[in-house]
Amino acid sequence: MPARAYSWGRYPRVSQAVTTILDRAAALPIFEGSALPHGNGRSYGDSCQNPGGTLLECRGLDRFIAFDPASGRLACEAGVTLGEIIALVLPQGWFLPVTPGTRHVTVGGAIGNDVHGKNHHVAGTFGHHVLSFELLRSNGERRLCRPGEADGWFEASVGGLGLTGLITQAELQLRRVPGSSLEVENIRFGHLEEFFTLSQESTGSHEYTVAWIDCLAHGRNLGRGHFTRANHAVQDADERPAAPRALRAMPLTPPVSLVNRLSLRPFNALYYWRQVAKRRRHASHLLPFFYPLDSISHWNRMYGPAGFLQYQCVLPPQSANDGIPALLQEIARSGQGSFLAVLKQFGARPSPGMLSFPRPGTTLALDFPNTGEPLAALLQRLDQIVDAAGGAQYPAKDARMTATSFQQAYPRWQDFRRFIDPRFSSGFWRRVTE
Structure with missing residues (x-):
């Protein structure tokens, strides 16, 4: 059966076999080489890819x-x-x-x-x-x-x-x-210090917090953006916000990325000023609040045939106040920004997994169109900042992390090795451990 050639980021493209799993009670099928479970293909890099091996397609286990x-x-x-x-x-x-x-x-x-x-x-x-x-x-x-x-x-x-x-x-x-509604407050802020202040004051009062930032802003406006916080709301039936409209779709893959130097700066500026008032409260249905991009089917196609790379990292509390500005300054200088630049504070609760990514600190996530060598050079500079700050990158959104970066950020990887199924592997795992 033909393989799915790419993950959600449409990069990297690899050759692999695909075997469909339909019965949870059955034994694993016979496969050549190594195997890797595969869900709905929403990881961005190669943690869900197994070049030269087999993907165990599990979407059929849907009961x-x-x-x-x-x-x-x-x-x-x-x-x-x-x-x-x-x-x-x-x-x-x-x-x-x-x-x-x-x-x-x-x-x-x-x-x-x-x-x-x-x-x-x-x-x-x-x-x-x-x-x-x-x-x-x-x-x-x-x-x-x-x-x-x-x-x-x-x-x-x-x-x-x-x-x-x-x-x-x-x-x-x-x-x-209590229902399908959220009470949402959106706050426009002018620089990074305001983000940290808003995050701190919102931790005890709001269950959901996140910020979009203009990653091309610089100088006094470095890190400006919109801080969003929300709680579940009880509302009468006639006050409930409407469910989201039917899906729109990106019907085809354009020959070049629609996310580029010509489109990024005006988009980010317009998006920052889309809200005239500094603060706005409104009711929102759950779905558009949690899943704004799900309203556009195949939105990953807008990055063109070369695809895109997502870069998500977390910096610990003791280095985030210096490290996050350093990352944003490097991105702004490069001009290789992102429509989707998300900043958030993680809490202190320890993650349950040996290789879990979330940990106390500040996490930054961006989508970059794949421009080849210019992007590779930028991401290498970001790696140096993250590594020096004692931070970590997210395997589910990675396609090029080095073994040194991974092993420094995930010190329990050696303990984890003894639990690996001897016939399971991935492109990501081989890249960061061999």
């Missing part, structure tokens, strides 16, 4: 097993997407306790990458809300993994990038919500 509307406990197969869970449970007063910026992520992928959301300072990562999962190994062994067990399998597999085996099913603890 719900059980849901208790009294307790919010949900059991489902690993190929169920977060969007499918929301469609089932939101009308019954439940929602995901943690969700990333797209609902088109499978449960297995959310566990394997230990995804985070806008409420990390309150709820931690996705793995904190996983009650159990089944792990199928290439030798036919099936393990039931639960948090807190001394054998280490839960800790290794949460954030384990699919390398410990195939997650076939999982049980999650959902959170009760």
